[in-house]
Amino acid sequence: MYARNRYVCSYPIALLARTDLAAFEQAMLELVMPQTRLLRRNLAGLSIDHRLLRFTGGRRTFRYMWEIALSDLQVIGSDLASEEQYERVFRDLDLAVERAIEPWGTLGRRQVLMEVGIASV
Numbered sequence: 001m002y003a004r005n006r007y008v009c010s011y012p013i014a015l016l017a018r019t020d021l022a023a024f025e026q027a028m029l030e031l032v033m034p035q036t037r038l039l040r041r042n043l044a045g046l047s048i049d050h051r052l053l054r055f056t057g058g059r060r061t062f063r064y065m066w067e068i069a070l071s072d073l074q075v076i077g078s079d080l081a082s083e084e085q086y087e088r089v090f091r092d093l094d095l096a097v098e099r100a101i102e103p104w105g106t107l108g109r110r111q112v113l114m115e116v117g118i119a120s121v
Contacts, residue, residue, distance in 0.1 A: 075089065
């Protein structure tokens with residue numbers, strides 16, 4: 001079944017100099033990602049999936065991308081189920097991600113994509 005209201009928030013990550021890449025990846029996958037959640041009373045039916053992507057080839061400022069998929073995101077208890085309400089949720093997520101990355105590096109600008117659909121070939 002396809003999840004409605006699926007958003008993907010992408011955070012580019014620039015690591016600090018001399019960061020051990022293997023240690024960073026292990027910490028992200030085993031410690032940081034499982035503990036990064038949205039704790040808001042006005043969210044219902046929310047499912048969160050994390051992905052850590054590494055850019056290959058060339059020299060890049062941002063070597064990694066942390067993607068957080070929010071499935072079935074529903075803001076409840078407000079007359080304003082508007083983009084403003086969703087933007088508040090994304091800002092809360094920004095703060096959680098920024099705190100999680102702080103020991104390792106810095107974040108670039110967050111991008112939010114709304115998934116339209118999936119096609120199998």
